[in-house]
Amino acid sequence: HLTHHRDQFDVKTEQNPLRTQTLSTRKDFYERDFPLYRQPVEVGSFSLDAQRRFFNDRRQMRYYVEPDKNPNFDLKDGYRDRYIKRDENVKEKLDHILRWILANKGTLKSKETTDSSRSLDFDFVTWRGHLTKLLTTPYETREGWLLAATKFNGTIYISEVETEAARIERENRPERNKEMMYWGYKFEQYTCADTVDSLPDPSGVVNTNEAFCTVVQTRLADHKLLFSGEVDCRVKDPSTPPPACYVELKTSPEICTPKQRSNFHRFKLLKWWAQSFLPGVPRIVAGFKDHDGVVVSTETFLVSKVSQLIKNEFNCWKPTVCMNFCCDFLSFVKRTIAENDHSLVYLFSWEPYRDVTYSLHRDSQYSFLPRWFIEGMSG
């Protein structure tokens, strides 16, 4: 049996043949039938306003206005004088999702739940972005990750921890990269309207505190999942229900050579597919920009058609590998976390070309479930 040390506990020193202490991320290991992934259902949504305040409603939802096939959107416009940037030093962890759960716990509690030790009928609660990182792990060669996991009332909460490498990169971001991060948000402003009968207003301020997030429920094999993801906008047609109405907006360098097209398929489309497939967002609208930050063409990608698009690439990524790895990682987390204890954090860590490992931390800096959530769920 595992014994708990006070802080960092190196699992490799523990000899227990009954437990696998690491998880392989080799692609070939996950090439089997596509696992069951139930159609994601939106169970709620929330908004974060210009001051990053939480609202249990859809006030930040925006409407997609189809751009010209060959527009001339200048993404540089407003960077100096009409840009309010979210403070990246503030680590929000799962807080917004937890606030949403508390605000909706009355309607969330399943009547069929027989397990009385569990107040939520979910195995996992996390951000969609964390699951995207898991989906792309078997193909990732550059950036590792750290995922903190805690079991509370029978549900495992997973929250990302910034790696040292990511922090160093963030703190030393070149000015050009900072500006290019703005370009993505500016593209949203050119293509999204605030109301169903208005038009986009590119003369306004870009404020990255604002967000509209969908909360979806689904199941991956035997894992019941509840996660939230930020959604850019929806189509105006009111007869299309969420999440099928949502549109993901992206920008990417314009494609001029076969090599660039191949790289776009092999690397960019993997990330785009994983992110939108998870919550059931059916379409991605890409704005292709030149070196000078001007969108020169747009193209719609149907998420359901992406795997056909990439089939001709040699040695390309496979959706089944992504989903099977994610599924096996969640199983690994389930069998690793035995105890229901919100002060205990299992820190799963991965670096490219390595296996996933973990360490144990009690009452450490990694604990992430706030007191207001623990008390609110117990009351």
Ligand code: 0WD
């Ligand atoms: O505390 C943390 N470690 C994180 C918090 C990491 C990731 C996200 N978040 C929170 C924020 O509250 C944000 O509102 O997640 C929300 C977005 O979550 P998500 O949908 O699960 O994340 P992801 O799929 O990675 O990103 C979706 C969009 C991005 O759009 P593009 O097209 O670039 O993928 O959310 C934005 C960005 O516009 N975004 C973020 N916004 C706030 N904080 C963050 C972030 N850390 N990362 C991406």
Ligand code: CA
């Ligand atoms: Ca986007």
